[in-house]
Structures are given as structure tokens and as C-alpha cells.
Amino acid sequence: MLEETLTKEELEANTRRKYSLIDFIESGDSILMAGAGCSGMLYPAWPDFVAALEAAALAHAPDFKGDPKDFLDFADKVKDCLGDDKYYAFIYKTFKPGATTHEQFHEILCRLPFKGITTTNYDTILESALNVIAPAASHSLHFEGTTKAKIHEFLMSLNHNKNLPKRVAHLHGICGEDASIVLGGKEYSSKYGFSITNQKDTLYDKVKDGMVKEEFQSALIRYGYEWPLRRKLLWALLATRRIVFIGFSMTDPYFKKMLEFVKEDVGTYYSESHFLVLRVTKGNYKRSMDYSQRLKDDYGIETVFYFDEENDYGGLPKFIAELDVINEPKQVTSKIGEETLPLPKTGSSIVRDKLLAIAKKQNSDEN
Structure with missing residues (x-):
């Protein structure tokens, strides 16, 4: 506790x-x-899901090697091992209703x-x-x-x-x-x-000597310039x-x-x-x-x-x-008959308060 x-x-x-x-x-x-x-x-708790991913990869390829502690790289290796269709089928089978x-x-x-x-x-x-x-x-x-x-x-x-x-x-x-x-x-x-890997140089260092379009697009992600x-x-x-x-x-x-x-x-x-x-x-x-x-x-x-x-x-x-x-509906005590009424969940609180004030005044006048 x-x-x-x-x-x-x-x-x-x-x-x-x-x-x-x-x-x-x-x-x-x-x-x-x-x-x-x-x-x-x-559904499986996270450690159980990771273990199931590894088991699926090993069942498909007994020589599979991946370190679950480095999960992002591990998941990439599982996907490469299983292939796209089997990888996504595994996720669907695990999390479908x-x-x-x-x-x-x-x-x-x-x-x-x-x-x-x-x-x-x-x-x-x-x-x-x-x-x-x-x-x-x-x-x-x-x-x-x-x-x-x-x-x-x-x-x-x-x-x-x-x-x-x-x-x-x-x-x-x-x-x-x-x-x-x-x-x-x-x-x-x-x-x-973007990539979570810390880069020792800058995007400028990479592009100043020139690069092809594919390399430039990859660099934009690596250095976090894509949104x-x-x-x-x-x-x-x-x-x-x-x-x-x-x-x-x-x-x-x-x-x-x-x-x-x-x-x-x-x-x-x-x-x-x-x-x-x-x-x-x-x-x-x-x-x-x-x-x-x-x-x-x-x-x-x-x-x-x-x-x-x-x-x-x-x-x-x-x-x-x-x-x-x-x-739960909020409760308000009205002096009209001293009964407890639930506050409405919708409508204007200002209007509600004014109506309650009028009712209280009328009750006071009558007394």
C-alpha cells in the first residue's frame, strides 16, 4: 500500500x-x-509482448539474434526476420478485439x-x-x-x-x-x-561537399529537420x-x-x-x-x-x-423543502445560480 x-x-x-x-x-x-x-x-503487458515478439522470430528463424534491451533495433530485426506480412499479422493477432x-x-x-x-x-x-x-x-x-x-x-x-x-x-x-x-x-x-541518435556533426557538415537526393532526405531525418x-x-x-x-x-x-x-x-x-x-x-x-x-x-x-x-x-x-x-452528479442543497437536488450537467451555471437565488428569495418572502 x-x-x-x-x-x-x-x-x-x-x-x-x-x-x-x-x-x-x-x-x-x-x-x-x-x-x-x-x-x-x-492484452499482454509490455515485457510479455516483447518476449512474444522474440519467440515469433526464433520460431521463424532459430538463428535469430536481437537484444530486447535495445528495443527499437530489436523490433527492426524482428520485422526483417518475419517479413512485413507476417510482422503486421503478428501485431494484428495480438491486439485485435x-x-x-x-x-x-x-x-x-x-x-x-x-x-x-x-x-x-x-x-x-x-x-x-x-x-x-x-x-x-x-x-x-x-x-x-x-x-x-x-x-x-x-x-x-x-x-x-x-x-x-x-x-x-x-x-x-x-x-x-x-x-x-x-x-x-x-x-x-x-x-x-528525426533520429534519437546524437549526431557529432551538423547537417551543414554533411551537405557542404554535396550529396545525392536520397542521401539528403535521409540526412534531414537523421538531423531532425523533417516535420x-x-x-x-x-x-x-x-x-x-x-x-x-x-x-x-x-x-x-x-x-x-x-x-x-x-x-x-x-x-x-x-x-x-x-x-x-x-x-x-x-x-x-x-x-x-x-x-x-x-x-x-x-x-x-x-x-x-x-x-x-x-x-x-x-x-x-x-x-x-x-x-x-x-x-457523479454534483449535489446542491435547496432551501425549498430542504431537499437535495442534483446539479444539471449541462446548461449555464450563471443561469442556474440566478434561478436558485430567485427561488431562495421567493421562499424567504413567503416565510
Whole structure:
């Protein structure tokens, strides 16, 4: 339990951050970014998925060699080993909808008043939960092969345009849409427009002596001068919106690099920009505390911890269930008959308050 893991001061600070998170979500100004932890109950946890990738490669080619610790290179080698068709078929088979399409806590999550929903997951769990809340032909959005007007609709929906459908934007692709998948290093660099490898020289050093067109295009990505749509969209979200990261470990090197770009561009140091809901165990407690401080200092990310036992991932659904208080109708006590009435979820609060004031005055006059 958190009480047995954190110090008294750390626990009090975490509780304050949790209340701030609840207030922030309730304000309607936040955007959800759901990571693999949100799907872990129905799909493989990340270590299990990596192990399954390696097993598939070894079954196809017993002499396969790849180091899962260097995951981006490892995933590239798995793709080369299996070939495109088998590689994407494996991803589809792993993340396609099963007999249970979502769980109760996913509906709670989708009912929260987020301005928009984004995810790095390949599955459609959140779409399934959304379809229960607001049935629609499709709640999914990915970038490759999608008309630009649909992407524009998603961006406009972030401005509380209730006439536009609510969609789940898959930043790293969706199973069944091969061209949208972002998993290996080559896919990341081409779809993000930069390489995470530190370059010892500059683009100018490369081009001053001349190069062919293909070399120049490759160099633009290597030195970070390309801005594909995915990179533009993610930069805009991180720089101009406030995100609630749930189910994230914040270890994705390209995500961390995007946070670095935003920090360099707009100076996010010590700000209050985003929230991260992060799993903590007794074993990773000290490391998690240190990491959360760096996230706050550099990127303005406030961390709210929830507890899990080692090798147990049941803490997140419980944490999300606690957020369901946001979905409950708020209560207001009226002096008319001293009855408690639920506040309406829609309409003008100014008009509501004026009507209540008039009713109270009439009640006073009658008395």
C-alpha cells in the first residue's frame, strides 16, 4: 500500500496532487493520453509482448539474434526476420478485439470529461468503451490513409465542439492498419522525422561537399529537420494543451525526445503543464520518486502515484474507479423543502445560480 511505501510527507504531497488531478479533469480542460497500462488487463503487458515478439522470430528463424534491451533495433530485426506480412499479422493477432472488448474501468475512463482522447496503443479497447457511452459507426482515428478533413475534425473537437464526434487518436497506429504502425526504430524515425541518435556533426557538415537526393532526405531525418504530421500534432498537444498520461511509464525514447523539443522551444521548467499517473511498487519506489522529480523540473509533469505489488497490475483499474467520483452528479442543497437536488450537467451555471437565488428569495418572502 502507498501508506506503507511513501513517507508521511510524500503521501500527503501525493494526496494533494491527486486532488489537483481530479479538479483538473473535472474542469474539462485536459486531454487523455492512454498508454499500454490501460490495456494490460486484456492484452499482454509490455515485457510479455516483447518476449512474444522474440519467440515469433526464433520460431521463424532459430538463428535469430536481437537484444530486447535495445528495443527499437530489436523490433527492426524482428520485422526483417518475419517479413512485413507476417510482422503486421503478428501485431494484428495480438491486439485485435477479443471476446471481452473492454472492462468497466474503461467506461469510467471514457466518461470522464476529457477534451479529447489519444493513445499509443494498437488495440481498440477505448473505442469499445466509447461505443457503449455514445454509439457510433467509428470512434477510431489514425493518420496514414486518413483524409485530412477527419484529422481536422479531431483537432476542432478539442475546442469543446459538441457537434463533432469524439474519437480516439492512435498516435502509434492501430492494429489492422499496417501503414500506421509505429514500433521499430525505422518506423519511429520515418514517422517522427528525426533520429534519437546524437549526431557529432551538423547537417551543414554533411551537405557542404554535396550529396545525392536520397542521401539528403535521409540526412534531414537523421538531423531532425523533417516535420511529419505526427510530430507536428504531438508537439502542438504537448506545448499548447495539458495532458493526463495514464498507463504510461514515460520510457519511450521518442516521446522523451519530443518533450525535450518542447522544453527547448517554450521552456517548460518547473511549470504545471501535465499530469502523469504512475505505478509504484516497493521495489521501484526510490527510482520512481527520483524520476518524478526530474519530470517535474524539466517538463512540468506532476506525478500522482498508485500502488501495485510486484508483478501485479491491478492497481490502475482501482485508481481509475476512484476517479468515477468526477462522473457523479454534483449535489446542491435547496432551501425549498430542504431537499437535495442534483446539479444539471449541462446548461449555464450563471443561469442556474440566478434561478436558485430567485427561488431562495421567493421562499424567504413567503416565510
